[in-house]
Structure formats: structure tokens, C-alpha cells
Amino acid sequence: MLDFSLSPEQLDLQKRARTFSKEVVLPAAWHYNEKDELPLWVLKKANEAGIMNSDIPKEYGGAGYGLVEGAIVTEEIAAACPGLATSIFDNSLGFEPIVISDNEHLKKKYLPEIAKNGKRICFATSEPTMGSDVAGMQCRAEKKGDGYILNGTKFWITNSGVADYMTIFATVDPDKKHDGICAFIVEKEWDGVRVGRHIPKLGQRTSNTAGIHLENVRVPEENMLAGPGKGFVLAMKTFSRTRPIIGAFAVGAARSAMEYAIDYAKKRKTFGSRINTYQAIQFKLAEMYQRVETSRLLVLKGAWEADSGMDPTITASIGKFYATESAMEVLNDALQIFGGYGYTKMFPIEKLLRDTRLFTIYEGTSEIQRMIVAGWLLSAYTSVMPPLDEVPVMVGAEALFDQDGNPSDTPAWRCPLCGYVHYGEDHPDECPYCFIKGKGFKQVWPR
Ligand SMILES: Cc1cc2nc3c(=O)[nH]c(=O)nc-3n(C[C@H](O)[C@H](O)[C@H](O)COP(=O)(O)OP(=O)(O)OC[C@H]3O[C@@H](n4cnc5c(N)ncnc54)[C@H](O)[C@@H]3O)c2cc1C
8 A cells, every 4th residue: 555644653753853953953043054153062962862863773873764764854954954954964974885885894883983972974975176977086095005095185075074984985096987986984083184174155054064185094994895896886875865865955945935935925915915815926835835745755755765675766866856956946936925035134035045055966966866867767767658660650540440449450550750650561662751761661550
């Protein structure tokens, strides 16, 4: 049976996340946005409240939540502050490669530290000259003795300024592209690791973003998470599991924008009437709700696929670009409903809009998601309908069936180029429309 309802445990989790969101995240959001600062105490409280790191498996100290639970929690936190949601969830992005790897040593060494002691871990594929083209990374990993030496710069790394550990992707040879990429767990305190200044941003100012410079950083062999080539696969598998969560960020932000817009529309009067009585405003609200609901369905489907052991890659990509682009439309409409006040810093829409803008960029831009989906459609998608030149489109058809629906015996031949259908025992000599030779015609009837 298809069931869209949440379980009692999921409803309880949603309730806890809502309380945390409204009591801890919301009051902090605008203050720290203005300061352009990540309040670390929110992350500590999130860990204590079981809102952060809960997707670490139970045997390593976590609550063992799946992605569906992750999406439920994330929507609630992002509804209050997308920047803090990014900061909280970034730990999952950082440790996900460890969780899905088969490296038991690193799981035992790092996951309990994160779950129980609130250690933070960031995730680094991007570099100053490379973001979308992950296989084009330049950060070098050179085998030396019983370990590797890392040299290079990672950029845009969320939480790098506050992280204890770093999941670093580097290549043994840039010319090898995908096949050269490895992954390592690096500790912030190791010699040669430097973190740059916090990068000033348009939005998500409550999340920390900085570069990481690695200079002759020695990583013991045991901290190699994935060897050459396997690192690329690990990064892609990680993104397939984290993209539904980015979609959940967008759902949360869009839901709040919609709720604020409903509230404002009920209160604001123009021309002697409340603006919620105007159909132009009502249609905007209806479309906002449609976008929030459809986005959530896609996000949860991607999360459910991952939790069910399926490959969530395609649903995760569709969900990411659908939910994040829909959220921008919702935010834009919400700002319009607020009129001039929407454009000020005194109302919540302005910050939500700036925060939401990032969702179509990080963890694979909208363009990259479209490339993934289009690549799959063109190579692996299985069509239900027959190939085009076998479809019985009978323009100007003679009687193919008698009155009882019995098929006629007269063969029909279809031109593979213009679609003209010829009836007769044999194909025509040439197509009377496009003149191609008749031997290219395909018999499409009787089937
Ligand atoms: C606030 C913030 C936080 C981030 N956090 C992290 C993090 O924690 N870890 C991390 O590793 N990275 C992080 N990133 C980096 C982020 O993932 C990249 O910015 C993103 O992948 C895009 O890469 P880029 O900025 O280099 O753009 P580019 O790859 O240079 O792309 C520029 C534009 O060209 C488009 N484009 C590129 N190639 C194609 C193509 N083949 N066809 C069509 N269009 C194309 C892109 O979609 C984009 O619109 C973060 C970025 C930001 C802004």
C-alpha cells in the first residue's frame, strides 16, 4: 500500500524539531545574520537535542535516523534559518562519506567523537578554480612512506572555520581525472592545515564558509577513506544522499515564506480591502502551497529511495533542482505580496530570499542536476512506448478494424522520416511526401 503518512516516531521527531526551530533557531537567526557569524552554541544545543548528527548509526553512538527523518528535521530548521540549517546539516555531509564507506577503523575512530562529543567535520571537494567539475580537482595527494602528503587549496568549505575534522578529496594525478581522486580524513590541528578568512556572502551569513590551505600535510595511510578513483565514486554517492536534504532546506524556507505571506495578506489593506481578498494574491498563495507540497513529495521520495536501499541519484537530482528553483519562485512571490516592506530588512522575506538563493548552487548547481538527469534519460531510461517508427500513427488511415474491432489484414508501412503511412502488400517505391526510397519504410500493421 502506498502510504504518505508519517509514523508516530517521525511525528514526534518533527514536533521536537519544530520546538527547537522556534525556540532556539528563530530567535538567533537575524541577530547572527546581521553579525555575519555562526553561533556555535546553536550547534551544541542541536547536538544535545538530537537534531544534529542523529543520522550516525546507533553502533557508533548516533540515533541511526534515515534520510526521511533527516529531511523532516531539516525542513523544520530551515524554516527558521536556512543558514543555521546548513551549518547543522553540514556535519552530516562531512561524515556521510565515512558512514557509507566500508572503513571500519575510521568509523570507530571518528563517528563516536562526532555523535557523543559534538566534534565537527566539514566536506571538501571544491577548489578556487573548480566546483562543478569535481574530476578536475588539483589538490595533490602524493604517496610517501606509509602515508600521503597533501598539497593544495580547497575553497567554499562550509564550517571549515569551526571544524575539528575535514573530509578532503584530492588527486594522485590531475591528468587521471576521476580515476585519480582519493578521500582522506584530516584533522584540523595537523601540521600544514590552515583555514582562510570567513568569506562574506549574499546570504546564509549564519553559516561559516572559508578556504582550506594544505601544505605538506602528512596523512597516515589509515586515514585514507577511499583510494584513487574510489574517492570520486564516494563523493558522488554522498551527493546522491545529501541532495534530498538540500531540497528539504528549500521546502522549509519556502514554507515559511508562504506562511508569512498569508499572514501579511490577511492584515494589509489597499483600496479599502484586505489584499487576501484579491484573486491575484490568492493565486500566488495557491501556487506557493502547490510548490511547497510538490517539492516535499519529491524530496521525501528521494530520501525514501535511499533509506530503502535503492539508488536515489535521479530522484535526488530532480528533487534538488525542482525544490530549490520552486523555493526561489515562492520567495519572489512572497516578497511581491509584502510590497515595499518585503524589500526591507525589517521583515523576514529579504533574508529568506538571500538564504534560499544558495540552494541552486551548492552540492551541484541546477545545471549539473539537469546534466545528470538528461544523461540518464538518454542512456538508461527504459521507455514504455515502442520506438517512434513503430508507433501506429495512422494519418488518413483506411479501415484498419471492422465494426467488431477485428484488425484488417492490409499491411501498413510507415515512412521513417516524415511519418507518412502507405497501405498495400509491399512498401511504396518512394515516399510521396519526402521522396526517400521505399525500402526504408517499416511495416507497422498488422502488429
Ligand atoms: C556558500 C557556499 C558553501 C559551499 N560549501 C561547500 C562545501 O562545504 N564543500 C564543497 O566542496 N563545496 C562547497 N561549495 C562549493 C559549491 O559546491 C560550488 O560553488 C558549486 O559546485 C559550483 O561550483 P563553482 O562555484 O566553481 O562554479 P563553476 O563550476 O565554475 O560553474 C559556474 C557556472 O557554470 C555552470 N556550469 C558549469 N559547468 C557546466 C556545464 N558543463 N554545462 C552547463 N553549465 C555549466 C554552473 O552551473 C554555474 O552556473 C559551497 C559554495 C558556496 C557558495
